[in-house]
Amino acid sequence: MFKLNKLPVLLCVVLTCILVSVLGHSHAHSHEPPSFKYSKNANEKDIPKEAVSNYDLYVKALGSTVFISIVPFFILFFIPIDGTVEKQPLLKILLSFASGGLLGDAFLHLIPHALISSNGDVGHSHSHSHDNHEPHDLTVGLGVLGGIIAFLVVEKSVRLFSGGHGHSHGTDKKKDDKNKKNKAKKEEIKIAGYLNLAADFAHNFTDGLAIGASYIAGQNIGFITTVTILLHEIPHEIGDFAILVQSGCSRRKAMFLQLLTAFGAISGTFLSIYLQGSSEGLVSSLILPFTAGGFIYIATVSVIPELLEGSNKFSQSIKEILALLAGVYMMVIIAQYE
Numbered sequence: 001m002f003k004l005n006k007l008p009v010l011l012c013v014v015l016t017c018i019l020v021s022v023l024g025h026s027h028a029h030s031h032e033p034p035s036f037k038y039s040k041n042a043n044e045k046d047i048p049k050e051a052v053s054n055y056d057l058y059v060k061a062l063g064s065t066v067f068i069s070i071v072p073f074f075i076l077f078f079i080p081i082d083g084t085v086e087k088q089p090l091l092k093i094l095l096s097f098a099s100g101g102l103l104g105d106a107f108l109h110l111i112p113h114a115l116i117s118s119n120g121d122v123g124h125s126h127s128h129s130h131d132n133h134e135p136h137d138l139t140v141g142l143g144v145l146g147g148i149i150a151f152l153v154v155e156k157s158v159r160l161f162s163g164g165h166g167h168s169h170g171t172d173k174k175k176d177d178k179n180k181k182n183k184a185k186k187e188e189i190k191i192a193g194y195l196n197l198a199a200d201f202a203h204n205f206t207d208g209l210a211i212g213a214s215y216i217a218g219q220n221i222g223f224i225t226t227v228t229i230l231l232h233e234i235p236h237e238i239g240d241f242a243i244l245v246q247s248g249c250s251r252r253k254a255m256f257l258q259l260l261t262a263f264g265a266i267s268g269t270f271l272s273i274y275l276q277g278s279s280e281g282l283v284s285s286l287i288l289p290f291t292a293g294g295f296i297y298i299a300t301v302s303v304i305p306e307l308l309e310g311s312n313k314f315s316q317s318i319k320e321i322l323a324l325l326a327g328v329y330m331m332v333i334i335a336q337y338e
Contacts, residue, residue: 054273057212057215057216057273058270058273060215060219061215061222061269061272061273062266062269062270064211064215064226065207065211065262065266065269066262066266067226067230068207068211068226068229068230068233068265069204069259069262069266071230071233072233072236072237072238072258073237073255073259075234075238076237076241076254076255076258077255079094079238079242081241081242081245082245082250082251083248083249089316089319091242091245091246092306092307092312092316092320093319093320093323094238094239094241094242094323095239095242095243095303095306095307096307096320096321096323096324096327097235097238097239097242097323097324097326097327098238098239098242098243098299098303098327099239099299099303099304099307099324099327100323100324100325100326100327100328100329100330100331101235101236101239101328101330101331102239102295102296102298102299102303102327103295103299103300103327103328104327104328104329104330104331104332105203105232105236105295105331106144106291106292106293106295106296107292108328108331108332108335109232109331109334109335110203110206110288110291110295111140111144111288111289111292112335113288114140114143114285114288114289114292115140117285139285139286140285140288140289142289143285143286143289143290143292143293144289144290144292144293144296145293146289146290146293147289147291147292147293147294147296147297148293148294148296148297149293150293150294151195151199151293151294151298152297152301154191154195154198155191155192155195158191159191192243192298192301192302192303193243193246193247193248193249194247195298195302196240196243196244196247196298196302197240197244197257197261198294199291199295199298200236200240200258200261201261201263201264202264202290202291202294203236203264203291203295204264204265204268205265205267205268205287206268206287206288206291207229207233207265207268208267208268208269208270208271208272209269209271210225210229210268210272211225211226211229211265211269211272212268212269212271212272212273213272214226215273216272216273216276228334231334232331232334235327235330235331237258240258240261241254243298243302243303244258246306307320
């Protein structure tokens with residue numbers, strides 16, 4: 001049986017190999033000044049696809065994807081939360097941060113990128129629609145609504161099929177009804193956690209598509225995209241970890257489930273390179289708004305109601321609101337550098 005305490009050692013080895021590979025490749029181009037790889041000329045330089053083998057693309061892109069998945073995983077070891085009553089104030093603060101991150105991610109990252117993928121040049125699309133009075137493209141809006149409705153249908157379905165059909169008699173009816181209510185509440189929290197995992201898997205898949213397409217465009221663009229997605233994923237993964245703990249998962253199980261969502265990014269990267277980025281725009285325009293709808297549903301239906309339960313102190317409420325604003329502001333900063 002594979003033990004989790006051996007996992008950090010193996011991941012450290014993989015991480016070290018990736019760093020050595022990246023540093024070794026960068027050293028091979030040491031005749032260029034260090035600032036050149038960040039310059040506009042370097043990022044816009046056309047690199048023939050024939051000059052870079054598919055094997056090289058797979059190694060670099062998948063290496064970046066694994067790196068992005070490993071770094072947040074190690075950070076979760078230092079998040080001091082669990083399901084105990086003593087840690088509930090800190091857990092609710094992290095849940096507030098998670099809800100701000102989910103909403104900021106949906107409205108500042110996923111939906112704008114979906115609009116770009118759907119319309120190409122936003123400015124051109126706007127002027128074209130205004131001059132000819134053509135109907136607006138409803139694809140992104142319908143995708144967001146579709147995500148919200150789909151997550152609602154899934155949660156409703158799980159509740160219906162797991163609600164049970166027990167019967168009660170006599171004086172035990174009130175006690176049985178109370179037990180059913182408590183069981184339904186517990187099941188609701190678990191559903192919220194797994195819904196968040198599904199949305200996170202889809203989100204990681206789109207990140208993988210972006211990484212694969214960026215390395216096809218050029219190595220320097222791939223490096224920049226990797227750093228941008230990494231900065232975006234760290235706060236997002238911390239928030240997802242808090243949601244899973246609140247959903248009833250232990251620390252170990254929550255971390256393991258978070259690590260499993262990395263397969264979404266790996267599969268997205270592999271598919272993007274396999275198709276040479278030809279369908280990246282089409283797939284992103286469909287998946288991004290759907291994922292945004294899922295994030296909006298989780299934040300407003302599953303996370304925020306948890307924050308409203310109980311009689312919190314005034315200082316605790318202020319901390320939660322500030323944490324929510326910090327989650328949104330984190331996504332604002334990241335969106336400015338994308």
